[in-house]
Amino acid sequence: MYPFWEVPIFTSGMVIALIATFHILPCHLATGAFWFTVFVERKAYKQNRPELLEFIKKYSLLILIFCFVIGSLSGVGIWYAATVASPRGISGLIHNYVWGWATEWVFFVIEIASIYVYYYTLGKIDSKSHLMLGWVYAWAAWISMIIITGILAFMLSSGKWVETGGFFDGFFNETYWPQLLTRTAFMFCIAGVYAAIVASTLANKKIRKELVRSAGLWGVAGMLAGVAFAGWYLYRLPAHAKGLWLDESLPYLGHLLNAAAVAYAVVLIWFVVCCLIKPRLVGPVSGILILVILFLGIGAGEGFREGVRRPYIIDQYMYGNQIVAKDIPAKHVKAEIPRFNKDGFLAHLYFRPNKIDPKNRTDLLRAGSVVVHHECGNCHALDRFGKIRPLPVLLANLSPESPGDIQDFLDSLGDYPFMPPFAGNELDKKAASEYLFSIVRR
Amino acid sequence: MDIATYVNSMRDPAGLPFYPIVFQFLLVLTFALHITMVNLVVGSTFLSIWEIWKRNSFGLRLAKALGRVITVGLSVAIVLGVAPLLFVQVIYDPFWYTATSLSAFYALMFLVVITLAFYSAYGFYLGNRNADVASAKTGWALVAAGFLLFTALFIHMLSMEQLMPQHWKQWIVSPSGVVSFSGGEFHGIEFGRLLHFLIPSFAVTGVFLMLYSAYFKDREDYDPDYLDYVGKKGAWMAFWASAIAIGAGFWWLGLTPTGFHFARNPIFLAGAILGVVTTAYLGTSLHKPQERAIPSALLMFSSIFVMCCAREALRMKYMSKAGYSIYNYPVNTDWPSTLLFFATFAMGLFVLYFPALAAFEAGRTKSGQVATLDPSIGKKAVSAMIAWFVIVAGLGIIVSVKNGVLF
Numbered sequence: 001m002y003p004f005w006e007v008p009i010f011t012s013g014m015v016i017a018l019i020a021t022f023h024i025l026p027c028h029l030a031t032g033a034f035w036f037t038v039f040v041e042r043k044a045y046k047q048n049r050p051e052l053l054e055f056i057k058k059y060s061l062l063i064l065i066f067c068f069v070i071g072s073l074s075g076v077g078i079w080y081a082a083t084v085a086s087p088r089g090i091s092g093l094i095h096n097y098v099w100g101w102a103t104e105w106v107f108f109v110i111e112i113a114s115i116y117v118y119y120y121t122l123g124k125i126d127s128k129s130h131l132m133l134g135w136v137y138a139w140a141a142w143i144s145m146i147i148i149t150g151i152l153a154f155m156l157s158s159g160k161w162v163e164t165g166g167f168f169d170g171f172f173n174e175t176y177w178p179q180l181l182t183r184t185a186f187m188f189c190i191a192g193v194y195a196a197i198v199a200s201t202l203a204n205k206k207i208r209k210e211l212v213r214s215a216g217l218w219g220v221a222g223m224l225a226g227v228a229f230a231g232w233y234l235y236r237l238p239a240h241a242k243g244l245w246l247d248e249s250l251p252y253l254g255h256l257l258n259a260a261a262v263a264y265a266v267v268l269i270w271f272v273v274c275c276l277i278k279p280r281l282v283g284p285v286s287g288i289l290i291l292v293i294l295f296l297g298i299g300a301g302e303g304f305r306e307g308v309r310r311p312y313i314i315d316q317y318m319y320g321n322q323i324v325a326k327d328i329p330a331k332h333v334k335a336e337i338p339r340f341n342k343d344g345f346l347a348h349l350y351f352r353p354n355k356i357d358p359k360n361r362t363d364l365l366r367a368g369s370v371v372v373h374h375e376c377g378n379c380h381a382l383d384r385f386g387k388i389r390p391l392p393v394l395l396a397n398l399s400p401e402s403p404g405d406i407q408d409f410l411d412s413l414g415d416y417p418f419m420p421p422f423a424g425n426e427l428d429k430k431a432a433s434e435y436l437f438s439i440v441r442r
Numbered sequence: 443m444d445i446a447t448y449v450n451s452m453r454d455p456a457g458l459p460f461y462p463i464v465f466q467f468l469l470v471l472t473f474a475l476h477i478t479m480v481n482l483v484v485g486s487t488f489l490s491i492w493e494i495w496k497r498n499s500f501g502l503r504l505a506k507a508l509g510r511v512i513t514v515g516l517s518v519a520i521v522l523g524v525a526p527l528l529f530v531q532v533i534y535d536p537f538w539y540t541a542t543s544l545s546a547f548y549a550l551m552f553l554v555v556i557t558l559a560f561y562s563a564y565g566f567y568l569g570n571r572n573a574d575v576a577s578a579k580t581g582w583a584l585v586a587a588g589f590l591l592f593t594a595l596f597i598h599m600l601s602m603e604q605l606m607p608q609h610w611k612q613w614i615v616s617p618s619g620v621v622s623f624s625g626g627e628f629h630g631i632e633f634g635r636l637l638h639f640l641i642p643s644f645a646v647t648g649v650f651l652m653l654y655s656a657y658f659k660d661r662e663d664y665d666p667d668y669l670d671y672v673g674k675k676g677a678w679m680a681f682w683a684s685a686i687a688i689g690a691g692f693w694w695l696g697l698t699p700t701g702f703h704f705a706r707n708p709i710f711l712a713g714a715i716l717g718v719v720t721t722a723y724l725g726t727s728l729h730k731p732q733e734r735a736i737p738s739a740l741l742m743f744s745s746i747f748v749m750c751c752a753r754e755a756l757r758m759k760y761m762s763k764a765g766y767s768i769y770n771y772p773v774n775t776d777w778p779s780t781l782l783f784f785a786t787f788a789m790g791l792f793v794l795y796f797p798a799l800a801a802f803e804a805g806r807t808k809s810g811q812v813a814t815l816d817p818s819i820g821k822k823a824v825s826a827m828i829a830w831f832v833i834v835a836g837l838g839i840i841v842s843v844k845n846g847v848l849f
Contacts, residue, residue: 002539002540002543003540003544003623005546005623012546069517072521073520073553076520076524076527080542080549080553083531083538083539083549084543088454091454092454092456094532094535095456095457095458098528099460099776099783102787105525106783106790108524109521109790109794110797111521112518113794117797117800117801117804118797121800121804121813124807125800125803126814126817129800129819129820132824133800136797136820139824143830146831166776166778167782168778168837169845171838172837172838172842172845173845173847176842177848328456331456331457332455332457332774350443350448350611351614351615353621354615355619356619363619366619367619
């Protein structure tokens, strides 16, 4: 195991979740926006209306400054956050999908080259070529979504990969197509919100009204299609994931889904009322408010996707605490739980106390701290004031009288469908129980 | 458990999908591209501050041009940086993940600082677009320069910590057995190495100025005196910065463990010789920067690439000391995905020709005029991507139907 990084109160997992949710807005805008841009630019040339190009200039500048600063950095940020919070998890993905990511990188390079040239050559190269640059960007950006969705879907449903170890068997799994289509639809919705905000700042009232309406139509179409595809996506969830959600093993999953639905309904109403019926109601203030609601909705939706994956970080293959859960014979991978149970979890750690005397309580507490951080700390805050599934509070609800009571609880962990089993021998378990009992009493 | 057992046991259990040397080559190549762009951004930031301080019209014009270069260059540097970041995780995963976990706080601060540098650069560029000699301001550029230096420091530290596996444990495990989970370690600053990465920023920016001067010399609306000013400044900077970088390189060499005998390493020697040749060539180009711009650029990138190879050879020396070699990393060859990448890479080069040509032609066209391109070039670029989509989507449908996961 790599060294563990503890984030007090929120957990390191929450750091990834926050960055990832924040990344969704600029990256979905980056993938969706240029379909709207080329639509408007084509119209400008076809109907000989150069006044529409003012919008193109403003909209593409926003995409440059927002998407290519926040979007590209938050994208790298997810990697960095995953690296420090779940190094074996990201390593597992990278070692199976390195060529997928490298392929996506080729499209990133095309995107960045084409968007800068597009922005800086508006009015400086012939209109047909300029429009083609817009198409190059639009396709490259959407293809990058096609690729990354395969890796995200693999984390939720690893498909035939567990049998074959094949790249495409894991990539094109049961949730891939519905997830791709859902994201594609919602990217038009996000592009619509941004387009409406930018259009509302145009000086020409007629153009403003026309473009806000067009953005509203794109948004409504994206939302309606998105809801339909999201239904298919939910239907295609693996049985285990559906169980966690529908059997109410984890009631918060239902709440997250409801929150996402409410946020999307508010955005849909905004599109219909403010963009289509009364375009003058659209402005930067209402637009930014809608963006915040959209952000919360996306956060809830992504939180649901992460939640139904439990107890895995990669479906069936790796638990949330980064322990390999299953043999993958095609990759010569062995499950680690049996080995840890036999030899001891601590015995396989490099960053641990050099000497552990099982009869010395101080030694046990120090060793237990290491075991608990590694096995529980990815998902649970370990301080009493922690906000994310705080272990001292959760365990206090069981009213343990002694470390032995906690040890019994650790034995039963594997019975919960959303928890990984405890990995380790009697010494690991004893040390972990001592430490957990101490934080309950602290 | 000793350090060799640790680093080898932490290799990803899934192994590599292709031969390690291929990832190593891609790592070095993409890092060379990335660091060249980083050098351009850092050098342009400092130069634009200097040019504004001089308060003359040529200096202001150059600083405004560099303002755009900084913002675009930083975007490109970040995107190019994704590839070496990916490949280092593939073959050096035990080192990369351990160092970043030990210094998690700084790894994340790196992102905050680079974001601030980016917006400061935009503040400088947008704030001076309409400025004259008297009103031009350097405040945002100074802030950007400061943040860029912090990013350099953080990433340098993360790189250095990877080379110090024998110290990792003592950093976070106390003698009494308390293990720290703070992610706040900060070790290994080596100024010789850091300077060897920073000083070439001025050499690369100098060569960029030579190219700039050569590129715009056919534009009627560009003052030849201005281009002469830019070209000569570029050649002067490139020459002196290259000479100083060689000195920093030898300082760095002196800091490497003597047991490595790195001065006798053939890749290092090739890099050193190429560096000297490049510097000498730049020295003869001081008065003819426009004519010598392209050979200087080729020599400069070759020097950077070979020095990146030397840096990789040095890394392998450090890691072999810890009992690690990438060449015995287990491989589970996956031909389909390997083919996907290399075919896409070839297609990407084909597609990129179109925006590159559009930028080149637009830049060469006099202000107020419109450049006209052969319309078939853009169509072919778009068609190539549509063909990629059709092939991959078709493959996806076949795989999904075969595996029974489509409906």
